[in-house]
Amino acid sequence: MQSKTEVIKIKSKEKLQFLDITQRVKDFVENSKIKNGLLNIQSKHTTATVFLNENEPLLLEDMKKNLEKVAPSSEEYRHDNLDIRTVNVCDDECVNGHSHCKALYLPSNITLNLADSKLQLGRWQSILFVELDRAREREIQMQIIGE
Amino acid sequence: MQSKTEVIKIKSKEKLQFLDITQRVKDFVENSKIKNGLLNIQSKHTTATVFLNENEPLLLEDMKKNLEKVAPSSEEYRHDNLDIRTVNVCDDECVNGHSHCKALYLPSNITLNLADSKLQLGRWQSILFVELDRAREREIQMQIIGE
């Protein structure tokens, strides 16, 4: 059994920015020389995630709109009320209760099959990163195990 | 370490059809002779997914209703507006923006523990496929690694 790991560093630019990381993931898998196994792609964050879907620009707009409906930025979240909050308060604390609530319904990790030397992605499946908060430095960690 | 893979082919019949694939998954695990490891079940599609829940017919109706609330078929999606869309347009393009938005909140893959020669499913857990688009040919790929 072999195990390889690598981090994708992302400087996100704005709320609800989507970024296609499919090619960077494929390059990592190819360089690993592992032919059969599992690849796990894990976000290291609670307000930025990864998921599989079609990378079509108008669809990404539909998704933004839908995510805003599920956990609207315009609503009030107790997490953002610094008059009452005492836990995990940082110097650069921002209004991001909505981001955490959006993240609740998106995967923190996706696991993909690697079979016959090929990452098993379907025709329309792209690996997408989404920033749910504001412009921030992000890390997505890939780990592959197999032989 | 050993690795085995197999594809479940499904011809779905209609939008929001649920299909219980638990037995087909269990057969694959048993035939693999692998006793301890991880099983990953991955949808190869962006409008059809897999998830774990109870297979009770009335509950499946509740889930259909809830999925329709989260991303209604009746709403307009920019992905479906072929007057403005230029990317990934196919000959058989259908109105399925709602299907992609439903899929956003469901898992593309589920990973299950295989311990002591047994797929670790709880009493009420069934492995369910759901078609979020129309009648289509679908592939769910299973991969098991372990020893």
Add this chain to the structure above:
Amino acid sequence: MQSKTEVIKIKSKEKLQFLDITQRVKDFVENSKIKNGLLNIQSKHTTATVFLNENEPLLLEDMKKNLEKVAPSSEEYRHDNLDIRTVNVCDDECVNGHSHCKALYLPSNITLNLADSKLQLGRWQSILFVELDRAREREIQMQIIGE
């Protein structure tokens, strides 16, 4: 390749109780002596799940409120109508259609990277259990494979 498994037993106390299991997971990983691989944390239930997010008490209240919006306890679910339901009816059957529908949008499992002898959790990522039904006895199974 090595494989280890362990179950976390939880006696939940009420609907929408959150429990931080991060330390119990870290202890298991450390005791396993496995340095590189994948850890899968799987709920054995259809109305209790695990997920990654920030463990901040006010945020957990925001999440409760949001989960109630996605699948309200106050709505009627066909799963709870014992006048018409015939499948999987138990002696201790409770009104929990809403719990299953909430679970539909939360992960049954999360897979985490284990690299350089360290479980790869980001600064704000806690591993949280959530009870979506009533007070019940629950099992979360961890499995690690690697070397």
